[in-house]
Amino acid sequence: MVKFEFAEPPRSGDDVVAFEDLGKAWPLEGGGEKSVFGGVSGLIRRQEKIAVVGVNGAGKSTFLKVLAEQTEPTSGSVRIGASVNVGYFSQHSMDVLDPKLTVFETVQAVMPNASIGVVRNLCAAFLFQGDDVDKRIDKLSGGEKSRVVLATLLARPVNFLILDEPTNHLDIQSREILLGALQTFAGTVVLVSHDRHFLRSLVDRVFEIDHGEMRPYEGDYEYYLHKTGREHSAA
Ligand SMILES: Nc1ncnc2c1ncn2[C@@H]1O[C@H](COP(=O)(O)OP(=O)(O)O)[C@@H](O)[C@H]1O
Ligand SMILES: [Mg+2]
DSSP states (O other): OOOOOOOOOOOOOSEEEEEEEEEEEEEOTTSSEEEEEEEEEEEEETTOEEEEEOSTTSSHHHHHHHHTTSSOOSEEEEEEOTTOOEEEEOGGGGGGSOTTSBHHHHHHHHOTTSOHHHHHHHHHHTTOOGGGGGSBGGGOOHHHHHHHHHHHHHHSOOSEEEEESTTTTOOHHHHHHHHHHHHTOOSEEEEEOOOHHHHHHHOSEEEEEETTEEEEESSOHHHHHHHHTOTTOOO
């Protein structure tokens, strides 16, 4: 198995993103709006690995979108720090792949100066070996597409990864590869995942979104579970 090693990303400032009194409401179809959260303030520092947790519909994806500047907050501000290069992954990222390109062409497009060998290596690290790299995007399964998107994300000199359920379509082997890559990643990570093994092995802070508020837990996932008495719950 090929192990992927990040190119050392450029170092960001110590304050990666500061958010203050942040609020988000989505417009409702029949008019009016639905408030997701409000009054959320905090600071994400360099090299932190943060899990954002909460029940379905709590606003995890919305919070990540606001952080990644994919949508405007309704109130408050997000300040991205100096020299921060964001890489954002969501389920939607797979839909923006060009269906007519091959795996190799897709990865090469984000690293135009890399040699064929380097591109092949990155593809191989995400389990596209031999002829697999010549498969067209529109012939790929959901899991394969996720792997392509993650490969293109990691090919760039990003130092702040915002990942919304990156392991959803991944098989166990791909999940372990991604986990290994994130564990050795010298940058900052904010992630949503339902994979407890992933969370236990990676994160050192937890933000819980609950009823429109966000609470930080200054510890790893075990600490969060202990503090909230959720060690034995299934969710
Ligand atoms: N693009 C959108 N337009 C309108 N409403 C949305 C949009 N995205 C999310 N919502 C709503 O915002 C709330 C929070 O959703 P989301 O952030 O996806 O939660 P989570 O990721 O925690 O499951 C839900 O009520 C959802 O229906
Ligand atoms: Mg979500």
